[in-house]
Amino acid sequence: PAPRRVLVAGNWKMHHDHLETIRTLQELGLRLPEGASSRVEVVVHPPFTDLRSAQTTIEDRGLPLVLGAQHCYHQDAGAFTGEVAPPMLARLGVRYVLVGHSERRRLFGQDDQQVAATLQAIRRHGMVPVLCVGETEEERAAGATEERLAAQLTAALAGLDGEAVSALVVAYEPVWAIGTGQTATPEDAQAACAFIRGRLVEAHGPEAAAVRLLYGGSVTPETTLELLRGRDVDGLLVGGASLRADSFAAIVQAAM
Numbered sequence: 001p002a003p004r005r006v007l008v009a010g011n012w013k014m015h016h017d018h019l020e021t022i023r024t025l026q027e028l029g030l031r032l033p034e035g036a037s038s039r040v041e042v043v044v045h046p047p048f049t050d051l052r053s054a055q056t057t058i059e060d061r062g063l064p065l066v067l068g069a070q071h072c073y074h075q076d077a078g079a080f081t082g083e084v085a086p087p088m089l090a091r092l093g094v095r096y097v098l099v100g101h102s103e104r105r106r107l108f109g110q111d112d113q114q115v116a117a118t119l120q121a122i123r124r125h126g127m128v129p130v131l132c133v134g135e136t137e138e139e140r141a142a143g144a145t146e147e148r149l150a151a152q153l154t155a156a157l158a159g160l161d162g163e164a165v166s167a168l169v170v171a172y173e174p175v176w177a178i179g180t181g182q183t184a185t186p187e188d189a190q191a192a193c194a195f196i197r198g199r200l201v202e203a204h205g206p207e208a209a210a211v212r213l214l215y216g217g218s219v220t221p222e223t224t225l226e227l228l229r230g231r232d233v234d235g236l237l238v239g240g241a242s243l244r245a246d247s248f249a250a251i252v253q254a255a256m
């Protein structure tokens, strides 16, 4: 069988202005190993103000990178000061949009209903939602990880059939591992991803098995290979280690 194409996504959060973005992408272009894009789909999720610069840099230089966004609103247009609409992102060539990241849920009050509406809006405009789910430290300690994951999936994906689910990306991001330097063990990441895939098949039908699952939480070049050994782990969502071209390229290299 053809080797699976791994997805490696870099979430830059609120880092890099548009000039730093151009510089980082140019350096990434130089550092990415030859032939990387045939084995690994590499996505960057810069801040909104950088998207146009990122798009032109990727296009002008023919870089093997795909454009992602970190967030959007669920309406197409209107009096929503400060928000960005999905069609604006689609017009810019954005392919992947994060939704339900724990920082949006925790710091900005994004609830399950908003996550579901945003996910639908992203799909409606032909982009791919990257739905983030994960348990907190307390939920983990209480043995409630699977219950939490199931509840987040149910709320976000209500009404979708298996085919629709198969086109999504779901990122398992244990909240206690994000930005903490604490990584889930490869066994824990695999177990959670296997649970998510099984749950999606149970709830949405057999086609849902083709959904792509990422692990996220303090991934580094050193932990990449082991994490990707899990048979249900199809890729990685990387925060801190994606900010510098050298470490992000090393993660892509390890993922090949």
Ligand code: PEP
Residues within 6 Å of the ligand: 011, 013, 173, 177, 178, 179, 180, 181, 216, 217, 218, 219, 237, 238, 239, 240, 241
């Ligand atoms: C993230 O922001 O999704 C993330 C996993 O961050 P970090 O890699 O920095 O933990």
